[in-house]
Amino acid sequence: MKRTSSSFLYNKFQQELKDGNNIRFTRSCHVTSNLIHRLGLEAELQGHNGCVNCLAWNEKGSLLASGSDDVQVIVWDPFRHKLLSTIRTGHSGNIFSVKFLPQSDDNVIVTGAADCKIRVHDVKQREILHVFSCHAGRVKRLATVPDQPHLFWSASEDGTIMQFDLRNPEMCKGDHPRNVLVNLNDHIGPHAEAKCLTMSPLRPELLAVGANDPYVRVYDRRMLHCRGVVFPHDMPSRIFNVRSGSPTSVNSQSASSDFPSISEDKGLPAGCVQYFVAGHLPQKQQDYRKKYRTLASTYMTFGPDGSELLVNIGGEQIYLFDVSNKRRPQRYIIGQQLNSQTHADSKDAICENSNGYSKRCIDVGSNGFSNGVTKHIANSSLESSISSKVGKRGRYYGKPLQPAVEAIKKRANEVFESQNYSQAIHLYNQAIHMAPDLPILYGNRAAAYLKRNWDGDIYAALRDCYSAINVDDSHLKAHFRLAKCLFELSWVEEALDCLTLFKSKFPDYAASQTCEALEKDIRAAIFAKTEEYGTDGASPSSRGQTPSRWMESTADTTSFQEQTWRSSAFDYELRFCGHCNTTTDIKEANFFGSNGQFIVAGSDDGSFFIWEKATTNIVRVLRGDESIVNCLEPHPVTCMLATSGIDPVVRLWTPQPEDGKKNDREVINSDDAASANQKRMNADPLEVMLINMGYRLPGAGSLDQDDDTGGESPVSCRPS
16 A cells, blocks of 8 residues: 555656656556455446446546437436436337447437437437438447547448448438448358447557457458448348348359359458457357357457457457457477477567567467367376476576565465465466566466366466477476367367477376376377268268268358458457356446556356456456346546446446445455356356346256365366
8 A cells, every 4th residue: 555655646746747747647547456446336327227238438428328228328427426318219129339429519329229220319409310220130339439420330230330421321221221341241151240349549440340259350441441232121130132042242243152252352352351369269169059158249349559459258258359469379389390489489488468478479270179088187196296306496497486476476386286276377377477487387377277177278278388388498397288288179189299299308207197198088089080080081971971060060151261361360368257248248348447457347147357457367346236247338537437237227336435344245255256157157058047037946056166076086287
C-alpha cells in the first residue's frame, strides 16, 4: 500500500510539473490493483422486464444504454442511478446489440435484434429514423468507429457482415441488398454464422470477425468493397444461391462448383485477411463435435493501443492475439532442425513477452486426428532420477534465481506437491513475469499444466517446453515433457520423433521404465492411426471401407481458399482460464483499464472474473447475476464496470470504501470456482442446461466437487 501511494504521489507531482504527463497519469490511475481489490456493487438499475443482453457507454461515459429481451432500450445516468429515457424500439425479437452513433450528440442509437432487423433511433424525438431489413438471420453485433458518424457495421447469423451508410440507405433495400462487406457463406459453406465483430480504435481499417468456428478473421477494410446478395422469397432465414440453393454472393463467378478455387476468390483480394486461432483448437474441434460441444467466438475487442485482440471462445477459453507481432503455432521440428534452430536463435532466446513466451515463430506440421488410444499414465521414476542426478544447480538452470523469484518458485513447488496445480501455475506465472529468461520456471509450469489438464493446458505446456528449450537446449525435463505433450495432443508421429531425440540426447534415461512405457503407448497410437487411415494415407472410402470417423472429419464444406487461410493462421499470445462459456453465445470479455491492464469476463455460474493481463492470473471473482453474466462494459474514463445477464437489471461496480466491511458478492476461493467451471464446460450439455434451470440432478454435484482421487496414478511431472 505504501509503495502504491508513493508511486501515485510521484506521478501526480510529475503531472503538475509537465503537461505531457497528464494523459499518462490519467491512464495509469484509471484502474489499479488497489481499486480492483476494492471493487464492489454500487447500484442495481431496474427498469427492464427481461434479460439484459447488451450494454454500451457513450464516448464521455456520461450515459449508459442497455438493450433487453423486453425489446426496449433504456438510457441511464450511471452516476445518479437514474433512468433518463425508455426507447420502444419496435423490434419483435430480443435485442442483442446497442450502440451510440459517434458525433451525434448522443442522440442517435442503433439496435440489432433477433427479428433480423436493425433500427436507428432518435432519442430526443423518440422517433425511428431507419429500419434496415436486409439481414436474413439474427443480428448479433454492431460496431462503430469514432470518426465515422454516418457508418456502422453488423454481424448476423446469416453469415454476412454488412456496412451501413446513413447517407445512402438505399444500399439496403428489398431482397437484393448491396452492402455486404464480407460473406462467410462463400468460404465456410451454407451453415456459416457471423457471431461478433469489432473495429480497431486506432486503426479503423482493421475489422475483426468471429463466426461459429474457433477462427478469428482480421480484414483490412481498405481492400474490401460492398457486394450484393440474393434473398429468395421462400427462404427468408438464410441467403441462398438461386441456382444451387447454397449461400453465395451475387457477383460469384463459380459455374461448376458451389465453392471457388484459389483464383475464384469471390471478390476478396489476396492479402485482405489474416486468420488467428489457438494452435490446438483446429484438431480439438473434431473431438468437441462428437460431444455436441461447439466452438464459436462470442465476443471480441481490440485493446487500447490496437495491437491486441481479445477473443472469448464459446466452449473454450479466452485468448489474446497480437495482430502486430504475430506468432506461428507451435508443433515439433525434428531433432536436427530443433537443435540448429535453438543455437541459431540463442541471442533471441530470452523471452520478450511478459508472460514468458518466446516470440520466435515455429513452422507447423501436419495435423492428425485423435486416435482414441488411452492416454499415457506414467510413474515418477524418470523424473525423480532426473532430479537426483542433475541437482538443484544443474547447468541448464542458467544464472541463479533472484531471492524473490526463488521464494515464489519454492512456494510453487510446495503447492504442486500438494496437488494444487492451479495455485502452482498462479505462482509460476508470477515468477516468470519477474524473470522471463529462466528455463526452469517454464519447465515447472509445463509440469503443472500437464497435471491440471484443463482445456488448452497440454498445448500451453508444449509452448512452455519450447520456451525452456529455446533458452537452454540441455533442459532434459523439457525435452521429455515435450514428447508427453505431443502424445497427449495426438500428434503421435511428432511425439515419436521427439522421444527418439530425447533418447539419443540423454542415453542414460533411454532404458528407464517411464521412457519405455511412453514409447510403447506412442507406437500403439501410431499403429491405431495406420489401421484407420492406411499406410498410404488414403481415406477408408477410397479403399472400399466404411468411412466412419474419417468422413466426419473430412466432410467439410469449406472452400480451398478458406483452407489456405486456416493453414496459415497465427497463434495466441496469452490465455485466460477460469470462467465457463457454454450456455449463451453473447458472453463478453473486455479490457479493463486505459492501458488494458486487466481482463474481465462473465461466466455461466453467475460470476464474473477479473484477470491481471501481465500474468494471466485471476485476481477477483464476484457474483454478478443469479444465473449467468453475459455483458461487462468498463467505463471509458473512470473505474466503473457495468454488468448484466439473465437478471432484468443492470449492475454498476465501483471501488468501495476501505471500511472493513465484508463484500458479500466476492467469491473467496477463486481456484475452486475456476475448477468447477472447467468441469461444467466438459459436462453433458443437457445436464448443464438443466442445472442452469435450477434442477438438481443425481451425480451432477460433481460439477462443484473434486474428482475421485482413486484409480490410476496421474502423469508424473515433478517440478525442478
